[in-house]
Amino acid sequence: MKKPLEQMTLQELWELFPITLISHNEGWRNSACAEITALSRLLHNFNPVINHIGSTAIPDIPAKPVIDLLVEISPDIKWHEIKDIMQKSGYICMSESEHRISFNKGYTPDGYAPEVFHIHFHRTGDCNEIIFRDYLIAHPEDAKAYGTLKRSLLPKFAHDRDAYTEAKSEFIERILAKASKKHRQ
Secondary structure (H helix, E strand, O other), X not given: OOOOHHHOOHHHHHHHOOOOOEOOOOHHHHHHHHHXXXXXXXXXXXXXXXXXXXXXXXXXXXXXXXXXXXXXXXXXXXXXXXXXXXXXXXXXXXXXXXXXXXEEEEEEOOEEEEEEEEEEEEEOOOOHHXXXXXXXXXXXHHHHHHHHHHXXXXXXXXXXXXXXXXXXXXXXXXXXXXXXXXXXX
C-alpha cells in the first residue's frame, strides 16, 4: 500500500516527483486558460486577478510540465477563507506565510497526473513573477539564457526542488533588476 502524500518526507516527495524539463508546449496556454476559468468561478467572491506565470507561459524555453498560476487578491482577505475553499476543491496546500499561500493540483501517490498546477496566491501588487515573465517574452535572448541555465541545473538538482529554485535566484534577480531599470526609463 502506498503512503498518502501528506505522510511522505520531503525526500520521498522529491523522488516521486523529480524535476523534468520538456520543450515548450502550446497546449499549456489552453490548460492555463481552463484552470483560470475554473479558479475564477471558484473564487468569484474574492475578485481575483489570475495570470499564467512561470516557464510554461514563456514561448520557446524548456519548462517543467507544471502550469503555474498567480492569483492576486486583496490584502484584507484572510488566508483561511481561501485555504478552506481550495482544499475543499481538491487542491493541496503546500506552503503558507503571512503574505503568500500556495496550492498544488495533480500530484498523486503514483506520481504526476496528466495535468499539474501550482497555484500561488499573493496580495494585490506582489507580482514579480509577471514582470519576469513579460520581460523574458519581450527579450528572447534572455529567455534562451534562462532555458540554458535551467537545463544545466537539472542533472544536479532533479531531486531537490529547493536547491534548483535557489540556483536560479541570482539569474531571476538580475532579470528583475533589468526589467525595473527598463521600466524607469
